[in-house]
Amino acid sequence: MKKKSVVMLIAALGALPVAANAFPIASSGEGASVVVSGTGSILATYQGNSAAYSNDLYLMLDAAGDPGDDGIVGNDLFIFNNHASAVGSTVDLGSFPVGVELIFRLHVNDTGDDFFTGPAARNSDGHAHARVEADWAPNEALVSFEDLRGGPYDFNDLSFSFTNTRSSVPEPGALALLALGLVGVGLARHGRCKR
Numbered sequence: 419m420k421k422k423s424v425v426m427l428i429a430a431l432g433a434l435p436v437a438a439n440a441f442p443i444a445s446s447g448e449g450a451s452v453v454v455s456g457t458g459s460i461l462a463t464y465q466g467n468s469a470a471y472s473n474d475l476y477l478m479l480d481a482a483g484d485p486g487d488d489g490i491v492g493n494d495l496f497i498f499n500n501h502a503s504a505v506g507s508t509v510d511l512g513s514f515p516v517g518v519e520l521i522f523r524l525h526v527n528d529t530g531d532d533f534f535t536g537p538a539a540r541n542s543d544g545h546a547h548a549r550v551e552a553d554w555a556p557n558e559a560l561v562s563f564e565d566l567r568g569g570p571y572d573f574n575d576l577s578f579s580f581t582n583t584r585s586s587v588p589e590p591g592a593l594a595l596l597a598l599g600l601v602g603v604g605l606a607r608h609g610r611c612k613r
């Protein structure tokens with residue numbers, strides 16, 4: 419083989435993995451929830467996938483159109499399909515009260531599985547299936563899903579970003595404050611009993 423051909427072959431092989439991962443995957447926030455952080459409209463942007471399966475993304479709503487799981491999938495809001503939606507396309511989800519959790523559901527058309535943002539216990543295999551990376555961009559969180567029951571968990575099957583949302587992962591500082599608050603309540607009660 420000529421030297422030039424070898425160089426071209428190496429260049430082609432080197433280009434393959436780069437092409438397969440040419441979309442952002444959240445690097446942290448496994449098992450975190452998506453929480454509304456601003457009063458403006460929440461704009462979802464499809465960021466890409468490298469999944470073999472066809473996956474639909476939904477925002478879980480109840481009959482009144484409020485965020486939450488009412489056990490009925492028919493009234494959830496369809497947002498993206500990982501193969502049919504164009505990378506970079508956007509969907510305006512509307513606005514919701516600050517502090518409310520938005521639960522996103524990944525429906526895997528090939529297997530019928532549903533996976534959810536938030537704690538591992540929501541999923542049938544007891545494992546977190548989404549990462550929520552806060553501050554991926556200014557005022558924008560990046561969410562990446564894994565579509566295989568039982569893993570491997572590489573979260574490469576659908577990525578999307580949201581404006582006006584944050585990750586719910588409790589910071590160690592927040593947990594310490596919560597503990598202090600509980601101690602405070604205990605002391606206050608104790609103090610009342612003494613009087």
Ligand SMILES: [Ca+2]
Nearest residue numbers: 479488490494
């Ligand atoms: Ca519903």
Ligand SMILES: [Ca+2]
Nearest residue numbers: 572573574575
């Ligand atoms: Ca995967």
